Amino acid sequence: MKNDTTKPNLSDYTQQARIHKALANEARLMIVDRLRHGEGTVGSLTKAAGLDQSTVSKHLSVLRSAGIVQSRKEGNRVLYRLLTPCVLDMFACCHQVLQTNIQPLPVLSELPANQSPVEDWLPSTLELARSKPKNLLFLCVQNSARSQLAEAIARHLAPADVRAFSAGSNPAFVRPEALQVLKEKGVSTDGLRSKSVEEFDLVDFDAAITLCDEEVCPTFSSAPHHLHWGLPDPAKIDNPEERLAAFRAVRDELWKRIERLMPDEIAE
Secondary structure, three states, X not given: OOOOOOOOOHHHHHHHXXXXXXXXXXXXXXXXXXXXXXXXXXXXXXXXXXXXXXXXXXXXXXXXXXXXXXXXXXXXXXXXEEOOOHHHHHHXXXXXXXXXXXXXXXXXXXXXXXXXXXXXXXXXXXXXXXXXXOEEEEEEOOOOOHHHHHHHHHXXXXXXXXXXXXXXXXXXXXXXXXXXXXXXXOOOOOOOOOOEHHHOOHHHOOEEEEOOOOOOOOOOOOOOEEEEOOOOOHHHOOOHHXXXXXXXXXXXXXXXHHHHHOOOOOOO
């Protein structure tokens, strides 16, 4: 019998690890279990999981980023469905294990004080960073808030040979709150404008990063890499003070993520 000397494909293991990590959460397992029986909206999944709508949306973003769940628009509704058939086999396997009444090994109740759980967006972001992308495109629907923040922050943090742009599937206008919170951090807002994704050829970009949360993000197939950083839309908040605070929170979150996308010597 010949020994198998074929080298393992590390990218396959990376994707498998991403899927397992995304499913290592009780709430996300509940959402996936519901989707095993058919498509669902954020509203129906909220009711099934017993969670608030914002939390369900965040969990769906994680599942979409891992390639487990896909969304599509039907009229005014956004429907979610399972994209990874092997998840069904996993549920069947878990059910079989539970039927054996085997006592599980004890689980550590908490991490050591100097450690914290790896954030869902981090593994895929570091994987992209290792490829040293030179052309980045940040996408959302209106290209008015999150993607504008991302474009400006990326330009601020990036070395001279890295270019960053943003666009939307239904561009509107740049929110004044976005301009304000960028200026608070000393980030230039020169040249920022709301742009259509149709202005760009995605083959020119090393990576496309979608930022939509509950909305349906622009679809594409040409960019070599795709990340999904699902972040809530701060512009949806009615109260002006709370809305500005939400813009600052999204700014700071994007800053943290974009720093990890840049070379170590650039991120401070």
